[in-house]
Each structure stands twice: as structure tokens, then as C-alpha cells.
Amino acid sequence: MKLYGYFRSSAAFRVRIALNLKNLEYDSAFIHLPRGDQSKAEFLGVNPQGLVPALETDRDTLIQSLAIIEYLDETHPEPPLLPGDAVGRARVRALAAIVACDIHPLNNLRVLRYLHRSLGHDEAALEIWYNHWIASGFRALEQLLADGDKTGRFCHGDEPGLADIALVPQVVNADRYRLDLAPYPTITRIFDTCMQLDAFAAAHPQQQPDRGT
């Protein structure tokens, strides 16, 4: 398998964690987002959406991080990334979607660029925007995790899964933009627990060969 990613892309970070948790080997292709490689014809032939990640498998090229991770979970069931019961799966998918639908899409590079280049906002306004959407999502996540009787060492029970995979890259982003994480003790505790695992630690942006490019 070949993963098209970029060290700083949270969505690629999610897929790296999933591949590691499944103990799957993969090749990497680095798509330099700030330079615009994702919009060049070569990559648009891989993913017409011009976004990373994309995962080339022997059967097809898959796009969209959560769809890729569900595919990996279905084709390589051990260890499972979703609970065994439908209500549990709905909870984990919802926790992941709070990050993947309601926080991250507002803060990715193309949106920040639009705010800056087309709407003329400066770095300070972008930082407020960025942290506003993380805080809004983290408030709900913190409450759902702190109150949820299924929350364990990880977001759902005592094994890492899809919700943790979505959460960890978002915490890394929050930290990068200096969001105060004190109001989110459960999120922080789960993040720390995840980062003790090799699968998460090795997927961190700063551990990627293209870091700093």
C-alpha cells in the first residue's frame, strides 16, 4: 500500500495511526501542501479532490481519511478500531465526526488561505478563528467523554480506536496554535495515554521523513 500524505496533515496523521495500530507496512508519497503539490495534475490523477490522504491499495485508490480507516478495519479486523455493538459504534463514529466534520474542515490549509488571501484576514484573526472552532468542538467532546460511562483509558473502553485516532491529531493541532487545554482534562488524559503507544507516537508529524519541509 502507498499512502499519499504530508507530515502536517491531520487527516493523513489519522491514517498513519490506523496503519500502525493494524501493524500494516506501507510506502509513503509526500505531497507538499504549502507548495501546492496537491493541486498539480499528477496528484489530481490520484485524488481529484486534491486533498491528502489517499491510500493506494492493490484494489483501488481510496480517499477520505475516515472512509480509509473503516476500510482498513473491515479488511484487517485485528485489532478492531470500532466496538462490537451498534450503539458503541455509533458513539465512536460520532466522537470521530465531531473532530472530522465540525472542527478540522474549518481549520485546514485551504480554508485558512481563503480567509487570508480572499478575505484579507491577518495571522491574529486566523489564530482566533482556528482556536474558536477547536474550543467549540472540544467543549462538547470533553463533556461527552467525561460523562460517558463507556469512556475508559481511551475514548471508548480500554483499547484505542477510531475516536482516539481522530482526537489525537486535533490535540496536536490545538497545541501548535497554543490553545489552552486546561478546560479539557479528559481529552488531555486520553491524548497522553495514546501518545505512550508506539502506533500514535510514530505517526506524529515530527516523526515523519518530510517534517519541516
Place this chain on the structure above:
Amino acid sequence: MKLYGYFRSSAAFRVRIALNLKNLEYDSAFIHLPRGDQSKAEFLGVNPQGLVPALETDRDTLIQSLAIIEYLDETHPEPPLLPGDAVGRARVRALAAIVACDIHPLNNLRVLRYLHRSLGHDEAALEIWYNHWIASGFRALEQLLADGDKTGRFCHGDEPGLADIALVPQVVNADRYRLDLAPYPTITRIFDTCMQLDAFAAAHPQQQPDRGT
């Protein structure tokens, strides 16, 4: 089951379609978004995220439209909303995610309000923003659908499923903001096919009891 929704919410629209396709009866609670009912304590007790939809079942209250729809598909398998093969499921989930992650979250009420109230943009700028993100997502979707050998009468094959459920409300939104749909003939064809089905037509915002409120 009880669905907390609002006639104009695309995410609630998705769940209405899924419930209809599954032939499931449900009660409705109308959460008036422009008035801010989603941020009142009563609804925050249902969904701490303060967003619709939420689906109250006999087992738990579920949030996040795609997680809810996957739950409905798992607990009421007929007719299936996802294909039988893993690659097909990955394709359908990715098509749905292009709408649910990369278009819709940028255009929902809370974001438009932030652009207007906190960043001072006027109605004209909001309309450009709105259509920019739809066009960006629709360009990719159109290509994936037009080129995809699995595309049939619907997004994937000849039966409606999760990708159609995500697509249709987004086309209704695009139409509301007068986006020119001419560049997207495959999207438009699938939309028209869907709207001939009662499950889609009855879920349309203008068919809801709280329309116009």
C-alpha cells in the same frame, strides 16, 4: 424514535431520508436554529454539541448524521445503504464525506454567523464563500461520479444509498444559493433520480411541518 431536527438543516435532512428509505416511523422535535434553540439548556441536555440532528432511540441518544445513518443501516439492514464489498463501502463513505466533511461544515449557520458577526462580512461575501466551497467539492464529486464505473442510476449502482443521502441535501442548498449547476450534469441527474423517490421527496425541507419558521 424521536428525531431532533430543523427543516432547513441538511444534516437532519440526511437522517430523514435514511429513516424514510428504511421505512421507519419516528416522532419529530423541531429545534429552531435561527432563534438559537440548539444552544438552550434543554437541548444541550440532548446533544452537548448543540447541533441537530439527534436521534433518540430506545437504547441511547445518537448524534452526528453519518453515525446515525450507519447505526440505522446496521440495526435495520434492509434496504442496505452501503454496498456489500469493502472497496464499494469505502467509495460510498468517501463520496458522502466529501459533502459531510469538506462542503457542509463550512457553510452551516454557525460558520456563516461567525463570518458575519465576528468578521464583519456582508451577505454578498457570504454567498461567494458559500458557493466557493460547494463548487470546490462538486467539481471533485462530479469527476468521481462521471468517471466511476460503479456509478449507476445513483451514486453507487442502481439503488440509493449513503452517498445519495449526503448529496441530495447539498444540491438543495446549492440551488437555494443559486449556484449554477450546469457544470455538474452527473450530480444533477442523480439528484433528479433521487427526488422521484418518495423517501427523498418527503424529506425535503419544504415538506416539513416546521418549514418557514
